[in-house]
Amino acid sequence: MVNCMSLPSRHQKILVASLFISLLLLLSNSCLAATHKYSYELLDSPDGSTSYRLTVSVTETLYEYYSSQNHNLYSYDFSKFVTPDALKPVADDLWSIYSNEEEFANGVLMILHQIPYVESDPQKYPIETIVENEGDCDLFSIVAASIMKAGGLDVVLLLLEYQDHMLVGVHLPESPKDARSQVYLYKHEGKKYYVAETTGGNWENGWRVGECPEILRKSAAKIIPLTNYERTSPGQVSSSYSIPDSSAIYMSLSTNFAVSQNDVEISGSLSPSLAEETVTLYISSLGSPLVMLATVVTDSNGQYSHIWHSPPGGIYSVRANWSGDEDYSGADSTTFRLVVIPSELVMVGVILVFFLVILLIVTLATRGKTSEKQETFEEWDFADYPEDF
Numbered sequence: 001m002v003n004c005m006s007l008p009s010r011h012q013k014i015l016v017a018s019l020f021i022s023l024l025l026l027l028s029n030s031c032l033a034a035t036h037k038y039s040y041e042l043l044d045s046p047d048g049s050t051s052y053r054l055t056v057s058v059t060e061t062l063y064e065y066y067s068s069q070n071h072n073l074y075s076y077d078f079s080k081f082v083t084p085d086a087l088k089p090v091a092d093d094l095w096s097i098y099s100n101e102e103e104f105a106n107g108v109l110m111i112l113h114q115i116p117y118v119e120s121d122p123q124k125y126p127i128e129t130i131v132e133n134e135g136d137c138d139l140f141s142i143v144a145a146s147i148m149k150a151g152g153l154d155v156v157l158l159l160l161e162y163q164d165h166m167l168v169g170v171h172l173p174e175s176p177k178d179a180r181s182q183v184y185l186y187k188h189e190g191k192k193y194y195v196a197e198t199t200g201g202n203w204e205n206g207w208r209v210g211e212c213p214e215i216l217r218k219s220a221a222k223i224i225p226l227t228n229y230e231r232t233s234p235g236q237v238s239s240s241y242s243i244p245d246s247s248a249i250y251m252s253l254s255t256n257f258a259v260s261q262n263d264v265e266i267s268g269s270l271s272p273s274l275a276e277e278t279v280t281l282y283i284s285s286l287g288s289p290l291v292m293l294a295t296v297v298t299d300s301n302g303q304y305s306h307i308w309h310s311p312p313g314g315i316y317s318v319r320a321n322w323s324g325d326e327d328y329s330g331a332d333s334t335t336f337r338l339v340v341i342p343s344e345l346v347m348v349g350v351i352l353v354f355f356l357v358i359l360l361i362v363t364l365a366t367r368g369k370t371s372e373k374q375e376t377f378e379e380w381d382f383a384d385y386p387e388d389f
Contacts, residue, residue: 029336029337030334032059032064032319035059035060035246035329035330035332036063037244037329038055038056039053039056040110040111040114041053041054041110041204042054042094042097044097052097052241053241054090054094054111054241055240055241055242056237057237057238057240057244057324057330058127058237059324059330059331059332061321062236062237063128063131065127065234065235065282065289065290065292066083066125067128068289069125071124073123076224078123078159079157079224079225079227079228079229080229082126082146082149082226082229083229083230083233084150084229084230085150085230085233086127086146086230086235086237087147087150087236088150088236089237089239089326090111090237090239091150094151095151101170101172101173102172102177103178104148104151104153105148105153105172106209108148108151108196109144109196109197109207109209110206112143112199113200113206115129115135118135119136123138123142126142126143126146126147129142129143137166137167137199138166140199141158144196145157145168145226146229153170154171154191155168155169155170156171156193156223156224157169158186158193158221158222158223158224159224160221161222162220163215163219167197167198167216167221169185169186169193169194169196169223170194170196170209171192172192172209175194176194176208178208178209179208179209180208180211184217186221188225193223194209194210195210195211197212234292235330237324237330238323238324238325238326238329238330240326244324244326244328244329245327245328246329246331247270247271247324247328249268249321249322250268250270250320251266251267251318251333251336253265253318254267255338256338256339257338257339257341258311258341259342260342262310263308264307264340266306266308267304267305268303268304268305269298269302269304270302270322272328273301274302275298275302276297277297277325278296278297278323279295279322280292280295280322280323281293281295281296281318281319281320281321282320284316284317285315285316285317286314293308311338312340312342313342315337315340316338316339317335318337319334320332
């Protein structure tokens, strides 16, 4: 008679192997895609002769962060997709070549006129539109409003519901001077907002502030103020009129397994070794959006560290991100896995191990007695009968 407890079954072996492989895959580190880079042509004025090439870089982490946010739209709340802080480096570079708000706004339109038009649904954040390099009127208008707002301009969104179209309304101190036709505007709270058409593929001779496509003239517009825009972003794009060099950011964890109530140290370094640079730490748990854990500043050697105090129980993905600057494009670290075990589960585990040890001892003792009885029976059986029986 064979004891069923003596050997694990084939299904048990497969289950144990599967759990082991799953754990290895869960804890394995992963690298993110390279930073996204796009270049846009600009003129110093709508009729200018001096040209510039603006390179905008977006890290994969920043793109993933916005992609994982809530994209639902409630009660025409388009302004929640406007993210000036994330695009402020672009606005800063535009102000370095433009001298007034009208030129600045027309420079923004030049950028949008270079992104291919593709019908899109649902709404998206500007970072998504830039990385995916496509969009339609509402996505373009949201990007334009974000850059203009970052540049200090007073803007609104203009929703033409009957035409299923969106534009940007730009408040200027005086009527646009570079418009090549009659100027069109909408009034809101005593201010004049000049229309800015963001679609169209001809960036050099495209629509300018104040100009309006004939089919849209005299259309009623629902004016959407930017009352609910994103005040701060966990990261920014990098922007430069030169081709930025690549950078790298490294990160490590003090442990891959931790018990809740215990601290975990996150540390790393930036290459090149730049001081006073802001590094953003992101985390996500299984099935949850990417969220910012903390921001840290590099020291004189380009190194950083952060103590994550008593992380709650769960399985986390942890990564570091640097947005970049005028000389270097941003970078993402390798994503590390962290398993945090709740302290109450540790006590349950200790008790379970204790009982398993007791069960193992009892099982081994029982097997030993069974084997002795079986051996005694076999000796008695052979001794009782002659060999030629």
